[in-house]
Amino acid sequence: MKLLIRNGHLLDPGSGLDAPGDVAIADGRVLALGQMPADFEPTQTLDAQGCIVMPGLVDLAVRLREPGHEHEGMLASELAASVAGGVTSLVCPPDTDPVLDEPGLVEMLRFRAQSQHQARVLPLGALTRGLKGEVLTEMLQLFEAGCVGFSQAEVGIANTQVLMRAMQYARSFGYTVWLRPQELHLGKGVAASGPLATRMGLSGVPVAAETIALHTIFELVRATGARVHICRLSSAAGVQLLRQAKADGLPVTGDVSINSLHLTDMDVGYFDSRTRLNPPLRQQRDRDALRQALQDGTIDALVSDHMPVGADEKELPFAEAEPGATGLELLLSLAVKWARDSDLPLVEALACVTNRSAAVLAASQGAAQGGMGRLAVGAKADICVFDPQSAWTVRADALRSQSKHTPFSGYELPARVQATLVGGRLAYQAAAALAV
Numbered sequence: 001m002k003l004l005i006r007n008g009h010l011l012d013p014g015s016g017l018d019a020p021g022d023v024a025i026a027d028g029r030v031l032a033l034g035q036m037p038a039d040f041e042p043t044q045t046l047d048a049q050g051c052i053v054m055p056g057l058v059d060l061a062v063r064l065r066e067p068g069h070e071h072e073g074m075l076a077s078e079l080a081a082s083v084a085g086g087v088t089s090l091v092c093p094p095d096t097d098p099v100l101d102e103p104g105l106v107e108m109l110r111f112r113a114q115s116q117h118q119a120r121v122l123p124l125g126a127l128t129r130g131l132k133g134e135v136l137t138e139m140l141q142l143f144e145a146g147c148v149g150f151s152q153a154e155v156g157i158a159n160t161q162v163l164m165r166a167m168q169y170a171r172s173f174g175y176t177v178w179l180r181p182q183e184l185h186l187g188k189g190v191a192a193s194g195p196l197a198t199r200m201g202l203s204g205v206p207v208a209a210e211t212i213a214l215h216t217i218f219e220l221v222r223a224t225g226a227r228v229h230i231c232r233l234s235s236a237a238g239v240q241l242l243r244q245a246k247a248d249g250l251p252v253t254g255d256v257s258i259n260s261l262h263l264t265d266m267d268v269g270y271f272d273s274r275t276r277l278n279p280p281l282r283q284q285r286d287r288d289a290l291r292q293a294l295q296d297g298t299i300d301a302l303v304s305d306h307m308p309v310g311a312d313e314k315e316l317p318f319a320e321a322e323p324g325a326t327g328l329e330l331l332l333s334l335a336v337k338w339a340r341d342s343d344l345p346l347v348e349a350l351a352c353v354t355n356r357s358a359a360v361l362a363a364s365q366g367a368a369q370g371g372m373g374r375l376a377v378g379a380k381a382d383i384c385v386f387d388p389q390s391a392w393t394v395r396a397d398a399l400r401s402q403s404k405h406t407p408f409s410g411y412e413l414p415a416r417v418q419a420t421l422v423g424g425r426l427a428y429q430a431a432a433a434l435a436v
Helices: 075-084 103-115 139-145 160-173 195-200 208-224 236-247 258-262 284-296 328-341 346-351 355-362
Strands: 002-012 017-026 029-034 044-047 052-055 057-059 087-092 120-123 176-179 227-230 252-257 301-303 383-393 412-422 425-429
Touching (some): 002 346, 057 355, 075 412, 087 328, 103 120, 103 139, 139 160, 160 176, 160 227, 252 258, 252 284, 258 284, 301 355, 328 383
Parallel strands (some): 002 052, 057 087, 176 227
Antiparallel strands (some): 002 017, 017 029, 412 425
């Protein structure tokens, strides 16, 4: 199939391309940018007048809830939400039920995802069997089954020796270990420690829960040489430790969620369970430090931290509600909002959800995904077309995710996705958008 996207404004953060032009696509890849080959005859044409044409988003933190939690989300609904948000590739943690600790489970998930013909699903394998923090998984077999890295999801490892051995194993094969830094015992609260949590009588999670874990992780990186990706930083102190680790030359990267980038603990309001999140929302100084770190490259990527939660689990008193929020359909808009709030060039902001996210994946042996996160000749035609001037209001009934809970409900956000292509195939098109 040959497809032409014409009259758009091309934006590729990886190369700095920022100019009007057309895109020719053939056999699932970008054939030409700007001037079209004289003999190119498209079978389908999209008119992107007034829109930005950019690489599809790469989201490094998405729970699909299948297998095991189908009442909260299913592959069909969450992958539909993905392409509606312009996300063409996503990484899913291993905390499904059963846990992704066997090659057969990984292969089944990948097969089911591919059968949906939507976004590309890149699974993380479990670092330990059952995520119990005791026995290491067979990482080589999981990698061969399609895993792009190895993680404990939200489950910490109490035994530091086990974590060290896991890093040694990963280092020997060139794999990346993905860890959310949270000390096992200090991280059991439901809100960020501080005056608000104290006043509301909520059990707190101190910043030390993050920094203690980071100190441990970075010392083990020094000892083993393993590559580690730090998932969803939440504090100014954590940012400083990551900055120092990078300055010391450690092979570490990090990401931050849309929630921590835009919200603070004050958004908890009157025990709003939609803001019950992991990691918890912290103070404004933390949010400001996270924004600055994402802008200067200390933090590599912005993620949706998409975690569908069912109504029965969410509509409870704050401390009893299950943490999590839908975010796939908000990632692009909140990246654009951050750019406008911070007077940041749009191309720099979008790098955090395209080529910089893809670079985290490409750093792991064999995980380079053939031009993922790039709009370049020869790259996979994973493309997002969006209208930067079109605003939309976040409404639960309009979200495609099976879960409707988000702390951004009611927000008016910029940038509406008009079309999403995955491998050159039109996976999503907004109603009455783009003349064909």
